[in-house]
Amino acid sequence: MIKSMTGFGQGEATSERYAVRVELRSVNHRYLDLFLRVPKQYSQLEEVLRRAIGERIARGRVEAAVTVEEFAQKERNVQLNAPLLLGYLRALGAIQEVLGSDEEVTLSQVLTLPGILEVEEPECDWEELQGVLLEAAGQALTDLEQMRAAEGARLCRDLEEKITRIAELQRQVAEIAPQVVVDYRERLRERLRELLQGTTLTEERFLAEVALFADRCSIDEELVRLASHTQQLKDLLHSTEPVGRKLDFLIQEMNREVNTIGAKGSSAHIAGLVVELKSELEKVREQVQNIE
Numbered sequence: 417m418i419k420s421m422t423g424f425g426q427g428e429a430t431s432e433r434y435a436v437r438v439e440l441r442s443v444n445h446r447y448l449d450l451f452l453r454v455p456k457q458y459s460q461l462e463e464v465l466r467r468a469i470g471e472r473i474a475r476g477r478v479e480a481a482v483t484v485e486e487f488a489q490k491e492r493n494v495q496l497n498a499p500l501l502l503g504y505l506r507a508l509g510a511i512q513e514v515l516g517s518d519e520e521v522t523l524s525q526v527l528t529l530p531g532i533l534e535v536e537e538p539e540c541d542w543e544e545l546q547g548v549l550l551e552a553a554g555q556a557l558t559d560l561e562q563m564r565a566a567e568g569a570r571l572c573r574d575l576e577e578k579i580t581r582i583a584e585l586q587r588q589v590a591e592i593a594p595q596v597v598v599d600y601r602e603r604l605r606e607r608l609r610e611l612l613q614g615t616t617l618t619e620e621r622f623l624a625e626v627a628l629f630a631d632r633c634s635i636d637e638e639l640v641r642l643a644s645h646t647q648q649l650k651d652l653l654h655s656t657e658p659v660g661r662k663l664d665f666l667i668q669e670m671n672r673e674v675n676t677i678g679a680k681g682s683s684a685h686i687a688g689l690v691v692e693l694k695s696e697l698e699k700v701r702e703q704v705q706n707i708e
Contacts, residue, residue: 418653419708420567421445421476421660427555429548433541435485438465438552440560444706445477446661453481457540464546468553472561474658475708480556482549493536504529564708571703572653578700579650582670585693586646589677590639592685635677635686642673649700660707667701 421444428437450469454462461482469478508521526532649666652659674697678690 417565418568418572418655418659419561419564420571421564421706421708422567423560423563425556425559425561425563427552427557427559429551429555431544431548433487434545434548435487436545436548436552437483438549438556439481440469440478440556442473442476442478442560442564445475448473448475449477451477451479453479455482455484458482458484458545460542461546461549464549465553468550469557472557473708475660480553484545495534495536497532497534500531501526501529504532568707571707575653575700575703576650578696578703579646579653582693582696582700583643583646585689585696586639586642589635589686589689589693592683592689593635593639635680638673638677638680642670642677645670645673658708660704663704663707664701667697667704671697671701 421442423440423442425440426438428435430436448470450466452462452465454465465480465482469480504526505521512518645666649663649670652663652666671694674690674693677693678687
């Protein structure tokens with residue numbers, strides 16, 4: 417069954433030392449586009465999360481937010497960056513000299529200077545943390561896939577209705593198509609009768625003209641291809657593989673066939689049906705943009 421590219425999922429997992437929460441949001445996109453928000457000190461988890469998502473999601477823009485909590489908080493070692501502080505003080509002294517200011521630099525001002533204090537993070541148990549992350553991400557991905565599948569089921573029902581309507585319009589065009597040549601033959605015969613009074617026109621010449629028109633306005637091949645594409649479209653809706661791009665390609669091909677039918681049909685009735693076909697195909701195309 418097809419899946420939508422829109423969804424949300426979340427998951428949580430804990431160990432003796434860590435608690436990890438993962439939230440996933442996805443919307444439609446032509447390819448798989450990942451945007452990950454991971455705390456800076458745990459940035460090496462990004463590749464692990466990227467692989468986990470890529471194994472289960474084929475298309476869509478996926479935003480992932482990760483939060484990590486450590487239960488056993490260890491004391492951080494804070495170091496003063498003395499060379500940087502001296503550099504700041506020299507620069508501040510030069511500024512005071514230029515401005516002719518004797519304002520004193522306070523401790524609170526010094527502490528706001530970037531990089532003065534450096535925090536050494538305690539060692540992290542990456543193997544344990546990655547295991548917890550993957551467990552939380554697995555839960556979030558399952559939630560996300562369930563929501564995408566439910567939305568996909570609704571899209572499938574809507575698309576099946578539209579495809580049924582497209583097939584009905586195709587049937588009506590196919591019924592009318594043979595009559596186009598018959599009507600043309602009668603119109604041509606009547607017009608020639610009026611124009612050629614007192615002259616003769618051989619039956620062979622008349623039939624040759626009708627045959628030429630019939631060949632020029634034949635839409636049998638286009639109708640066969642259109643019917644084939646419609647059946648493929650219907651079959652793909654129940655595929656277990658990501659089919660969004662295939663569906664998009666089929667809609668383009670169907671539009672091409674319908675445009676050709678409209679150009680060759682030579683019938684006001686067929687022209688009206690072609691307008692309806694193009695309208696239904698556009699509705700399908702819009703829905704297909706959100707299918708994985």
